[in-house]
Amino acid sequence: SSTENVDPQKIAFLLRKQWTLYSVTPMYKFSYGNLKEYSRLLSAFVAAEKQKGLAVEVGNDLGIKVTLSTLLGLKGTDQDQVAVLVQIASRSQLPFENAENKVVWSGWFCCISGDDLLESVPEDFTCLSLFLANGAESYTAIVGSWFQKTFDCYFSRLTISPLNLAWMAAMWTGCKVDSHMAATELVFSVPCIPQSLDISYAIHSEDAKALWDTVQKTPGEVTQEEVNLFMDCLYSHFHRHFKIHLSATRLVKVSTSIASAHCDGNIKVLD
Amino acid sequence: ALPSWEIEGMQQRENAKNPKQALQVRRSSLSAWQIGERTAGPKTADLKSAQKHEKGKQQSASDRAGNSTQDHLEQALTYFERGKSSDNFNEVLQKHLATVESIALQRGLSPEGLDVLLNVALSGHLVNTRILKCLIPASVIAESSVVSAVSWLCVGKCSGSTQLLFLRWLIAMFDFIDHKEKLHALYGFFFCSLQDEKLGMQPHLQALLSLYKLFCPELVSITLPAKMKTYFKNSESLWKAAINTIRRRNQGTSPTSQQLILGTGHPQSRKRKWNTQLILPACSTDANNPTRSKEINHADILSHSESFPVEQLHTFSQLLQNIHRLEFPSQMGSVLRNSLLLHYINCIKDESIYLRLYYWMGQTLQEECTWYKLDNQQYEEEFKDFLDIVYKTECFLQEGFSSCEEFLYKSLPLWDGFCCRSQILRLVSWIPLSSFSEMKPHLCEPLAQLFFTSSLYFKCSVLESLKELLQNWLNWHVMQLDVESDPKISPLNTTLSGLVNSVAELIHFVGWIATVALHLENNATFLLYFILDFYETHSCPSLVFICVRIQRALKSLPFVHSFRYRTNLVAAKENELIKKTILQFKFSSQTYQEYNQYIMAMVGCLWTSSAFQKDIHPQGIRLDPEVLKKTRVQEVRNSFNIVHHPALMGYAILFLQQAWPEDKTLNFNLIKGRRWNWYLEYLYVQGLQGLKLFIESSINRVSQVSQTKSGNVQV
Numbered sequence: 012s013s014t015e016n017v018d019p020q021k022i023a024f025l026l027r028k029q030w031t032l033y034s035v036t037p038m039y040k041f042s043y044g045n046l047k048e049y050s051r052l053l054s055a056f057v058a059a060e061k062q063k064g065l066a067v068e069v070g071n072d073l074g075i076k077v078t079l080s081t082l083l084g085l086k087g088t089d090q091d092q093v094a095v096l097v098q099i100a101s102r103s104q105l106p107f108e109n110a111e112n113k114v115v116w117s118g119w120f121c122c123i124s125g126d127d128l129l130e131s132v133p134e135d136f137t138c139l140s141l142f143l144a145n146g147a148e149s150y151t152a153i154v155g156s157w158f159q160k161t162f163d164c165y166f167s168r169l170t171i172s173p174l175n176l177a178w179m180a181a182m183w184t185g186c187k188v189d190s191h192m193a194a195t196e197l198v199f200s201v202p203c204i205p206q207s208l209d210i211s212y213a214i215h216s217e218d219a220k221a222l223w224d225t226v227q228k229t230p231g232e233v234t235q236e237e238v239n240l241f242m243d244c245l246y247s248h249f250h251r252h253f254k255i256h257l258s259a260t261r262l263v264k265v266s267t268s269i270a271s272a273h274c275d276g277n278i279k280v281l282d
Numbered sequence: 283a284l285p286s287w288e289i290e291g292m293q294q295r296e297n298a299k300n301p302k303q304a305l306q307v308r309r310s311s312l313s314a315w316q317i318g319e320r321t322a323g324p325k326t327a328d329l330k331s332a333q334k335h336e337k338g339k340q341q342s343a344s345d346r347a348g349n350s351t352q353d354h355l356e357q358a359l360t361y362f363e364r365g366k367s368s369d370n371f372n373e374v375l376q377k378h379l380a381t382v383e384s385i386a387l388q389r390g391l392s393p394e395g396l397d398v399l400l401n402v403a404l405s406g407h408l409v410n411t412r413i414l415k416c417l418i419p420a421s422v423i424a425e426s427s428v429v430s431a432v433s434w435l436c437v438g439k440c441s442g443s444t445q446l447l448f449l450r451w452l453i454a455m456f457d458f459i460d461h462k463e464k465l466h467a468l469y470g471f472f473f474c475s476l477q478d479e480k481l482g483m484q485p486h487l488q489a490l491l492s493l494y495k496l497f498c499p500e501l502v503s504i505t506l507p508a509k510m511k512t513y514f515k516n517s518e519s520l521w522k523a524a525i526n527t528i529r530r531r532n533q534g535t536s537p538t539s540q541q542l543i544l545g546t547g548h549p550q551s552r553k554r555k556w557n558t559q560l561i562l563p564a565c566s567t568d569a570n571n572p573t574r575s576k577e578i579n580h581a582d583i584l585s586h587s588e589s590f591p592v593e594q595l596h597t598f599s600q601l602l603q604n605i606h607r608l609e610f611p612s613q614m615g616s617v618l619r620n621s622l623l624l625h626y627i628n629c630i631k632d633e634s635i636y637l638r639l640y641y642w643m644g645q646t647l648q649e650e651c652t653w654y655k656l657d658n659q660q661y662e663e664e665f666k667d668f669l670d671i672v673y674k675t676e677c678f679l680q681e682g683f684s685s686c687e688e689f690l691y692k693s694l695p696l697w698d699g700f701c702c703r704s705q706i707l708r709l710v711s712w713i714p715l716s717s718f719s720e721m722k723p724h725l726c727e728p729l730a731q732l733f734f735t736s737s738l739y740f741k742c743s744v745l746e747s748l749k750e751l752l753q754n755w756l757n758w759h760v761m762q763l764d765v766e767s768d769p770k771i772s773p774l775n776t777t778l779s780g781l782v783n784s785v786a787e788l789i790h791f792v793g794w795i796a797t798v799a800l801h802l803e804n805n806a807t808f809l810l811y812f813i814l815d816f817y818e819t820h821s822c823p824s825l826v827f828i829c830v831r832i833q834r835a836l837k838s839l840p841f842v843h844s845f846r847y848r849t850n851l852v853a854a855k856e857n858e859l860i861k862k863t864i865l866q867f868k869f870s871s872q873t874y875q876e877y878n879q880y881i882m883a884m885v886g887c888l889w890t891s892s893a894f895q896k897d898i899h900p901q902g903i904r905l906d907p908e909v910l911k912k913t914r915v916q917e918v919r920n921s922f923n924i925v926h927h928p929a930l931m932g933y934a935i936l937f938l939q940q941a942w943p944e945d946k947t948l949n950f951n952l953i954k955g956r957r958w959n960w961y962l963e964y965l966y967v968q969g970l971q972g973l974k975l976f977i978e979s980s981i982n983r984v985s986q987v988s989q990t991k992s993g994n995v996q997v
Contacts, residue, residue, distance in 0.1 A: 133637065160613060163638050
């Protein structure tokens with residue numbers, strides 16, 4: 012978290028939505044100064060793709076409106092690029108002046124601690140390597156294609172490995188939550204024929220937090236050993252009761268009162 | 283991207299005929315259609331292509347035996363040709379329509395069939411939309427059909443939307459029309475129809491014309507709003523999937539001269555990701571990116587020296603003329619399909635180009651790899667095609683891509699050795715030269731694992747690919763020597779000693795796997811051929827190991843291999859000499875010692891008939907007498923000299939026959955003393971110059987007459 016001005020409304024808007032994750036290669040000749048222009052072009056593009064087949068001229072009344080804006084407060088470090096939010100809103104059919112546009116799709120790009128991953132890319136490139144999308148897949152496809160064509164970048168679905176999910180489980184369990192804490196749930200997948208078997212393991216948040224507090228040595232720091240230990244404790248507890256070795260299965264979903272994540276690359280932040 | 287017809291029209295356009303002439307109502311003779319060559323029967327339905335609409339019909343069509351499908355098609359076409367009934371819900375009509383659709387999607391329609399259907403569709407038939415949607419050509423479209431179709435437009439029997447659909451179809455299928463001269467003459471008609479109320483000045487037509495005006499302003503007289511930016515929905519998508527599948531099916535592997543269209547876009551198949559990049563992006567200019575276009579327009583508002591758009595680049599001379607102002611395509615991946623642009627990026631030293639290509643290719647290879655992600659298995663053919671393109675590009679540029687190298691390192695450990703085998707092995711041969719210790723865990727170990735556990739054919743393929751790898755390293759290094767070395771970029775591995783080290787280690791690696799492979803495959807001659815081939819590329823002292831192997835395989839060594847072995851020997855000698863002339867080498871004394879020992883061993887074999895004797899070198903060929911006894915070969919010591927050597931024995935026989943023609947028994951022992959020298963001369967006359975070189979440089983003959991003594995060349 013940086014010291015920039017945070018727009019609480021915008022950030023709040025990101026919560027309680029399911030986001031699909033993509034990784035994006037660096038964008039070529041992307042300019043923060045041209046966001047308005049990009050909005051216009053992308054609006055026309057989206058409208059053209061959605062319509063029945065006629066060409067669409069930029070600037071006309073299109074029925075949908077795309078806005079690109081920056082999202083402050085979402086940088087990992089100061090070297091990271093500013094996050095960019097893209098929203099598609101459909102023009103309201105009502106003729107009222109103050110009729111609001113309903114947001115039908117949102118996506119945002121951000122940079123996650125880029126300094127260690129991507130060493131020095133030349134100036135022409137902008138590293139916004141994480142993209143999160145919420146809304147209809149067709150819109151994601153259209154917006155993604157436009158970015159790919161315009162900035163020569165590449166989107167690929169990001170999957171979350173069980174190792175990373177375990178990290179998330181540990182870290183989120185350790186966070187303090189004031190409001191009512193939902194149960195912490197871990198879902199494991201076992202490959203079976205004909206269909207895979209899913210095991211859901213739910214723990215009281217207080218218990219989970221208590222366990223994590225005994226494992227974590229330094230507050231604010233998380234190490235791999237601590238995560239492993241945390242998970243091993245949970246596994247052995249499960250084994251004691253059910254005689255199933257969860258360590259041999261594959262962790263596919265983690266859900267806590269703060270956030271949830273699925274290995275397919277979907278996350279949801281609740282608080 | 284601009285459809286190709288616009289460019290052609292620009293180049294070949296005749297004077298626009300008076301539109302009124304084009305409006306003559308014509309009706310081509312429909313009775314002339316015949317089914318062309320009888321097709322050999324329906325190809326088996328390609329279960330892989332999930333891009334068909336009507337799967338059910340497809341399967342039922344494939345169930346029918348050969349000719350009956352053809353009959354159905356003939357019936358359907360006859361029905362349409364006669365086409366009196368305008369009853370849309372006629373069962374017969376539906377049945378015939380279904381037949382036509384299924385066959386069209388399965389293998390395309392013949393030109394004559396297309397002719398019939400086009401006329402039907404545009405003459406007011408009620409199911410014309412469905413018909414237009416299934417007009418997939420199997421091979422070509424006759425120009426006459428198109429011309430007659432346009433003439434139908436003039437009659438005005440079909441609705442505006444049908445006309446629009448026809449125009450879309452025409453644009454999508456333009457490249458399939460066999461001749462286009464008459465079509466070019468009809469452009470006047472197309473422009474005229476813009477003034478028609480039905481079509482009107484629709485924005486898409488306006489936009490198309492404004493593009494056309496960019497290229498040929500003198501031909502478009504209509505005033506159009508300037509600087510119009512428009513987006514078009516991808517209109518070919520309706521037919522694109524079907525075209526590609528049918529083309530691939532009908533023609534087997536696509537010929538290299540064809541355009542590299544791979545796979546298909548997302549609209550047809552819901553399962554295919556939208557961000558799939560197996561479709562090479564079209565070469566379109568960067569004008570999409572307003573940052574870029576602002577930069578470009580800024581300079582050229584007044585002057586005419588605008589940048590040359592990449593769509594207009596068709597010939598090499600154009601490239602040369604415009605090289606200073608060429609625009610790059612918006613997606614760098616598209617250069618893979620354009621050899622002119624490849625020339626261009628070969629000479630331009632712009633880091634951002636390489637980076638863009640690097641990111642794109644790296645991601646594409648990783649995402650589309652069929653053994654990384656199980657979802658991709660059904661797209662193996664397309665991935666193979668893509669790998670082929672990457673390989674061809676590397677051959678064109680004569681260097682390997684680092685993204686490709688990284689992909690190989692990541693994917694080889696997971697590779698089964700079967701999927702896309704020839705493509706992957708060819709890509710291995712383009713791995714750039716680098717420190718071998720880096721390569722070893724990533725390349726050598728997984729490759730060795732696969733090598734030892736695979737078939738003979740795979741082993742040979744790997745050896746061949748490693749031979750190519752070696753060759754490419756050597757070639758690349760030779761080219762580097764020519765180029766002025768930039769002091770900035772000269773990492774350790776491009777120096778000569780780096781090259782030598784890596785080469786030596788690679789050869790050592792190959793020697794190891796080859797030895798084991800011969801063991802496993804029981805000295806299969808096919809394998810031996812490839813091993814010898816490798817050593818011929820850049821032979822080296824490791825030749826000696828072959829002696830050992832060959833000795834064990836003494837029973838079944840065919841003449842061919844002997845000949846190859848001899849060639850290797852010769853080449854070894856020559857190469858060593860060449861190497862020595864490059865004095866930049868700082869050979870250690872150890873290398874010299876090894877070299878001397880090899881020479882001694884070879885001389886011992888060839889000359890002094892003391893094979894397998896004194897040799898303390900670890901790779902040497904000294905063998906214990908007991909082992910030699912086990913081979914049950916008489917006269918082991920002689921067995922590799924110039925008379926008895928399997929490769930040279932043929933010459934010895936010929937020599938004996940010439941010298942003693944009446945003597946039927948071949949007594950090799952006759953060749954000694956004076957006759958040994960004659961025999962040697964005989965060999966030289968036969969063209970074994972390499973042997974001559976070797977013997978003259980390595981062997982110091984004390985006397986001309988009888989005794990010979992071997993010695994070493996002074997180093």
